[in-house]
Structure formats: C-alpha cells, structure tokens
Amino acid sequence: MSKVYFTKEHEWIKVDGEVGTVGITDYAQHALGDVVFIELPESGKTMSKGGEAAVVESVKAASEVFSPVSGQIVAVNQAIVDQPALVNESPEDGAWFFQLRLVDAGELAGLMERPAYDAYVKDLE
Amino acid sequence: MRQDPATLLQTPLHALHLALGGKMVPFAGYDMPVQFTAGILAEHNHTRAKASLFDVSHMGQVTVGGPQRAAALETLVPGDVEGLAVGAIRYTLFTDDHAGILDDLMVSNAGDALFLVVNAACKAADVAHLRSGLAGRAEIVELTDRALLALQGPAAAAVLSRLQPAAGEMGFMSFRALDILGASCFVSRSGYTGEDGFEISVPAAAAERLARRLLAEPEVAPAGLGARDTLRLEAGLCLYGADIDPGTTPIEAGLTWTIGKRRRVGGGYPGAAIVGRQLAEGPPRRRVGLRPDGKAPARAHTPITDLQGRSIGEVTSGGFGPTVGGPVAMGYVEAASARPGTPVMLVVRGVPREAQVVDLPFVPHRYHKN
Structure with a gap:
C-alpha cells in the first residue's frame, strides 16, 4: 500500500516499498502557470534530501524541483519533457518527474501528510 | 523583495x-x-x-505644449519631432550625455500639443527631466x-x-x-x-x-x-530596463532607425557626439536576436560565449515564445559576433548550450498597412 508525503517546497512523493515517485503539487503548477520546459536528472544519479533534482520552467520563470528524500534515480518521466503542459493538466498523477530508490525511509518522517499539507497551503493563500 | x-x-x-x-x-x-x-x-x-x-x-501620459514645443523636445530626444505631421506618431528615446537611454517613448503630434506616453517605472523621472530640460520653453502637463x-x-x-x-x-x-x-x-x-x-x-x-x-x-x-x-x-521590441537602459546607446540597441536623418547630421540632443561616432565607426556591441538550438529557455542575464567559451555578451530578455513554439531571446554581443547565423553558446545553469544569432523579429510584424 503506497503512501503520499509532501514538502514545504510543494513536491509530493508517493512511496511504494523502497521506491518513491516524485512530482510537484497542484498548488505548485498553479503558482507556476503554463509549464513550457522540464529538465530531469540522469537515471542512476544519487540525490541527497533537499538537493536540486529537476528544473521546471513556466512562461514566466524557472524553478528547481528538490528531492524530498535521499536516494538513487531509477526512472524519469520522458513524457513531461516531450509535453511539459502535462504538468499543468495532471500534476499529482500522470505528470510525475522521477522515481528514486530510498536510502533511508526515516527521512519520510520529516515530511507532511495530506491533511497537514492542505492546511499548509491554505495558510499560504 | x-x-x-x-x-x-x-x-x-x-x-x-x-x-x-x-x-x-x-x-x-x-x-x-x-x-x-x-x-x-x-x-x-x-x-x-x-x-x-x-x-x-x-504608463505615464504627458502633454508638451507651447509654440516652441517641437524644437524644445528635440533637445532631449534624437527623433525628428519638428517633422512630425499633425496626427502622426513617432517612437523615440530620452538620451543622456553619454548617449545612454533614459527611457523610450511614443510622441504624437496632437495638433495643439505633443502627446507623450512613457514607461511607468520612469514616468516621475521623465516628467522631472522634461520640466527641468524644457523650463521656459514648453509647458509640461502629466495627465x-x-x-x-x-x-x-x-x-x-x-x-x-x-x-x-x-x-x-x-x-x-x-x-x-x-x-x-x-x-x-x-x-x-x-x-x-x-x-x-x-x-x-x-x-x-x-x-x-x-x-x-x-x-x-x-x-x-x-x-x-x-x-x-x-x-x-x-516582436523583437525592447523592454526598457532590460534590453535598453542608461548603459546602452541607441546604436548598440539597433534603434538607429529612430534617429531622424536631419538629427544625425545636426545633433543637438544629449549624447549626439557619441551617437555620431558610433554611426561612423560602428558600435562595440549590438543587440541581437538569439535562438537556442534546444528547448531550454535562456532568461535575462544568461552569459553568452563564443564556441571557445570566451565571454562575448549577455542575454537581456528571454523565455519561451508561444507562437515560435520554443525558446527565444535577445541580448548584446560583441559587434564581430552580431551577424545573423553566428553560432554562440548560452550558459544556462552553468551548462553551455548551442544557439544562433538571428534576425529580429521572431514573429513577423502584422501592422496595418496604410
């Protein structure tokens, strides 16, 4: 059974066993506006928690996507590179950015679960 | 902030x-x-x-009145204002003594006055500049x-x-x-x-x-x-504060066309000597269009290098062009690298990426044909 966690920087990570799938939240895509360019990490790359993993650019600006936890990249989603608008259409579903193999599941404890994230976002608005 | x-x-x-x-x-x-x-x-x-x-x-809206208004305004801008027919509009620039650009503006001949539209961020300075520069020669009213x-x-x-x-x-x-x-x-x-x-x-x-x-x-x-x-x-149009500012001249910015023929000879505006020299000798750098080969946008302040990695300039505006369907940018490069077709590198997030100097605009103008 998978579980989803959120960061203050508006990434989500869905954890299945030792593999986490990472994307950006609906709040993030809405704040960015029309996404026009995505740069993803190389498969096999080692990420540290909070490190820059990907770049997402909207018409107006470029932003970094940070890795919510430490791990090794095992897959990236080429579909969003080819069609960046997918990030606006289904940010918390089909438009995932990358998958990584977690090195320390304990790092998840520092992240928010859905109710806490929703409250956090509500405070920002 | x-x-x-x-x-x-x-x-x-x-x-x-x-x-x-x-x-x-x-x-x-x-x-x-x-x-x-x-x-x-x-x-x-x-x-x-x-x-x-x-x-x-x-944006600022200003009228310049008085019988000597056109001659007076010409002391602050390189455009031909005296030759502006009633009902005609001209794009021109406020220049400083170093031929730097203080603002770009539209001047219309409204018949009984000149009607100016200036940039929002510059309007207080522009009105002060007009009031001091044209004191006793024209009446300045901010609308x-x-x-x-x-x-x-x-x-x-x-x-x-x-x-x-x-x-x-x-x-x-x-x-x-x-x-x-x-x-x-x-x-x-x-x-x-x-x-x-x-x-x-x-x-x-x-x-x-x-x-x-x-x-x-x-x-x-x-x-x-x-x-x-x-x-x-x-459309290849300059954004004041990004593509043109007090550190750029009209010639470097590719705005030579805004300087009236009579004014190129006669001068009589701030920085005219420097403009005249750059017209004769060519400017040290030029504003150009830049088309990245890949899909990564190159934003303002992206360094521009030649193929050997030597710095030759900087992007001043850039991003994704929706009609072009890809990244587009403008910036300044050394004059020797300004010819369309010249390959250059844009250093985006520390990585040099291939790009070409291209003609502006990226999308052809579709202005009304008179």
Whole structure:
C-alpha cells in the first residue's frame, strides 16, 4: 500500500516499498502557470534530501524541483519533457518527474501528510 | 523583495481585474494583472488570433505644449519631432550625455500639443527631466486622470470600429482625438505586440465602462502583463530596463532607425557626439536576436560565449515564445559576433548550450498597412 508525503517546497512523493515517485503539487503548477520546459536528472544519479533534482520552467520563470528524500534515480518521466503542459493538466498523477530508490525511509518522517499539507497551503493563500 | 500590496498604486481598472480573476503582481509600483484565468499562453495566442485588451494605465501620459514645443523636445530626444505631421506618431528615446537611454517613448503630434506616453517605472523621472530640460520653453502637463487601454490583435480594428467607425480608418502609427462611448479619447494606432491594434487614452472615470464594452465584443478577451511580455519579445521590441537602459546607446540597441536623418547630421540632443561616432565607426556591441538550438529557455542575464567559451555578451530578455513554439531571446554581443547565423553558446545553469544569432523579429510584424 503506497503512501503520499509532501514538502514545504510543494513536491509530493508517493512511496511504494523502497521506491518513491516524485512530482510537484497542484498548488505548485498553479503558482507556476503554463509549464513550457522540464529538465530531469540522469537515471542512476544519487540525490541527497533537499538537493536540486529537476528544473521546471513556466512562461514566466524557472524553478528547481528538490528531492524530498535521499536516494538513487531509477526512472524519469520522458513524457513531461516531450509535453511539459502535462504538468499543468495532471500534476499529482500522470505528470510525475522521477522515481528514486530510498536510502533511508526515516527521512519520510520529516515530511507532511495530506491533511497537514492542505492546511499548509491554505495558510499560504 | 516583496512589496506590501497596501502600498501599491491601483489603475482605474483595478476592480475589474479582480472581478475577472486577474493574478495580481507588483509592477513598477502598481498592483497589476500578470495574467487572467486563461493563462499567459492562451492570452498570447488569443492576441495573435483575435484581439486582447491590456490595461497599461500605469504608463505615464504627458502633454508638451507651447509654440516652441517641437524644437524644445528635440533637445532631449534624437527623433525628428519638428517633422512630425499633425496626427502622426513617432517612437523615440530620452538620451543622456553619454548617449545612454533614459527611457523610450511614443510622441504624437496632437495638433495643439505633443502627446507623450512613457514607461511607468520612469514616468516621475521623465516628467522631472522634461520640466527641468524644457523650463521656459514648453509647458509640461502629466495627465494623471486618464487610463490607457491597449486593444491588440488582428480583430482590433473591426472591434473598435463598432464603437467609433473613424478608428478603423486610421493609418498605422497615427493619432486621433475621438469620442468613444461619449468619452474624449486619444486613439493611437500602435502597440507593443507586433500585431495591429490601438492604444486608447480615456478619462479615468470612463475607463471601466469602455473596458467592459470592449470585453463584451466576441473577439476580445482580457490579457495581462505576462502575455504582453511574450508578445513584445517575439516582436523583437525592447523592454526598457532590460534590453535598453542608461548603459546602452541607441546604436548598440539597433534603434538607429529612430534617429531622424536631419538629427544625425545636426545633433543637438544629449549624447549626439557619441551617437555620431558610433554611426561612423560602428558600435562595440549590438543587440541581437538569439535562438537556442534546444528547448531550454535562456532568461535575462544568461552569459553568452563564443564556441571557445570566451565571454562575448549577455542575454537581456528571454523565455519561451508561444507562437515560435520554443525558446527565444535577445541580448548584446560583441559587434564581430552580431551577424545573423553566428553560432554562440548560452550558459544556462552553468551548462553551455548551442544557439544562433538571428534576425529580429521572431514573429513577423502584422501592422496595418496604410
């Protein structure tokens, strides 16, 4: 059974066993506006928690996507590179950015679960 | 730096922006819509396909009066103002003694006065510059009680003609005082998108009514500053403070065409000697179009190098061009690298990426043919 966690920087990570799938939240895509360019990490790359993993650019600006936890990249989603608008259409579903193999599941404890994230976002608005 | 929204100025259309779902951002001291609910891409595409309404009321509107007004203004700008016929508009520049650009502006000959439209961020300085520079020679009035609406796109003329048939008969870069919905407007057939269109100066009290009337036309949708920026970038038009500023000259900026023939010989404006020298010898660097080979946008301040990695300049505006369907940019490069077709490298996030110097504009202008 998978579980989803959120960061203050508006990434989500869905954890299945030792593999986490990472994307950006609906709040993030809405704040960015029309996404026009995505740069993803190389498969096999080692990420540290909070490190820059990907770049997402909207018409107006470029932003970094940070890795919510430490791990090794095992897959990236080429579909969003080819069609960046997918990030606006289904940010918390089909438009995932990358998958990584977690090195320390304990790092998840520092992240928010859905109710806490929703409250956090509500405070920002 | 975040500005407290309470200290920001509002245009006469502020309430309408909020009602239309505008995403408000601070811009030049004003609380302005960067986009509406459609988003920047849709607003951009709608402008190129039909017509969009932009609020540009934050810009400064100034009249210069008095019998010597044209000769007086020529002492501050390199444009030919004395040769400007009644009802004609010219794009020109305020220059300083080093031939740096203090602002870019539109000057219309309104018959009984010159009508100037200047940038929002520069307007206080421009008015002070006009008042001190033209003291005793011309009367300067800042029109703070007027809004400015830009109706831009291929359907703009058909739309505005329904409210005022005379507008559709205007030539491009022409100016007329016209009544629209009973309000005394100054209509310029000009714009900042590369498309046909109008800028309409309207009394503040009549602005929302006119805006709502235009938005009620089937071809018209609201657009924000985000689309205004992508449209002007594709049209190769300079953004003051990014592509031109006191550190750039008209010649370096590729704005030689704004300097009247008589003025190139006669001078008589700040920095004329430097402009004359750069005209004769060529400038050390030039503003150029840049087309990245890949898909990564190159934003302002991206370093430009030659193929050997030697620094040759910097991007001044750049991003994604919705009509082009890819990244586009403008910047300054050493004169030797300014020829279209020259391969260069743009260093985005520390990685050199291939790009080409190209002709501007990226999207051909579709101005009304007179």
